[in-house]
Amino acid sequence: MIYRPPLMMDYSVAGVNTKLSTIAEICYTISSNFVVTETLRTPSSKLLQADTPTNTDTVEGKEIQKKKREREKEMVLQLVMAPNWCGCGVASANSTKISTNAFKMSSNRFNFSKPYPGRAYRVTAYYSLTTPPYELDALEPYMSKRTVEIHWGKHHNEHVERLNKHLKTSAFYGHTLEEMVKATYNNGSPLVEFNDSSSVWSHDFFWESMQPNGGSMPKGGVLDQIKKDFGTFTNFKDEFTFAALSIFGPGWVWLYLKKNERKLAVAPTQNAISPLVWGDIPIIGLDMWEHAYYLDYKDDRSAYVNNFLDHLVSWHSVMVRMMRAEAFVNLGEPKIPVA
């Protein structure tokens, strides 16, 4: 079973190879906020377009044929960057399209400062479907492979693709996902990109909130914090379950850290809303939309929530998230043992 540690929350990585994606290229991270490359789909569709026969008897036909040949030679990777990396590059008439292979072979591959001197470049970046940190059947029998395949491969994927479609013309292009969620929520009158950006963020968060052989009890600092803020661990579980079952319609239930009050709390939300929109730090997220549990549990929501808490929730992820949250929220002095 593959297990990798959860990603940081503030990520904006695109172009990761996934099992279901047909994106054929690699991504290069230039800085923590920007990602390289506008990767297009594999060139097969382009070649198919180029394969329709042209009538080369006319001058026009010859021109079209010439253009088709050029296009056939070009591969899909067009790497463009601003020479001094100000992030606001200019598309130059001199920018060269080179084949992917040539780029891979070239020594300029990792020299991002000036791979092609004297040329101006432009970066575009889009989101892609990140893979859960475990195999799709790793959560059996509490979440079946079929559910994960459809939930991740269809629903989550659909949100990513719709988000990318919005981003082609949106003013929020270039924002990190978290920034976009906060900005497009627009204090309660959400803009059109909110639903998809928040869904993408929440679903990434959800897959990483679970692990195979999860559940049972947290340890150490996490357990202490939960006991401090909920009384007992059982109280936390009861509150979480009650909140999950109280949602009218589709929604999510969150364990989150309140920044101002510096304590953990549980809250249900509607549709795709997450604690990000009101400025707090999510720690656990559970998808209570029907598509998340209907195939496995039909209408038995309490079984779904109980199984999540007892067998799926990743306290490892919780620990990492709390550690990161402590950079933003002072949770008090640590208990340093006296020698």
Place this chain on the structure above:
Amino acid sequence: MALLRSIAISSNKTITLAPSARALTTTTLPPLPYSYDALEPVISGEIMMLHHQKHHQTYVTNYNSALELLHTAMDKGDVSAVVGLQSAVKFNGGGHINHSIFWKNLRPVNAGGGEPPHKKLGWQIDTDFGSFNALISKMNAEGAALQGSGWVWLAFDKELKRLKVETTANQDPLVTKGATLVPLLGIDVWEHAYYLQYKNVKLEYLKNIWKVINWEYAGEVYEKEAQ
């Protein structure tokens, strides 16, 4: 003078009724006019059974308990409790209303389900939407575009005397979109209505459900309201 004063004093009294004077009218789950597997293969028997026996029953049960709590709160004069219960009443009551209409909107194929509307409703559809197929496409598009859970309605506006396609979120009944709207047809696009069979392909469900729609019932409601 004394008469006026006594009237002024009496208008300040609170109106009290003995609790038993206001009867608590609870609802019950209406039976389906056909068997659970009668709508196969458009909607599977498993979905119909779960939808009716579990989901609709839950709305009925929770509505009844919300109603009881509401009556208690009203008797005690607990305003915040009364207001707090409104969302539960709207959700569960709305769920009961909507699903009761839904069961009547469906009909097995061998009993006339899917037959397009004729007579007055048919003409009104042609007037307001251009053609029957245009209406179908419009309702399918609105249903597919709905984010989250909700309903798609073919509504008749009593005041404007015309048909409209509306959507409502969660279990909001159609009247929340307009007090003069009368539901002729409602299609449930909550995931529980199609997920077991169609998974995430909501559009397939919407395209297929027209095969079991009961246009006769819609026509009757329309003719009654369009007097």
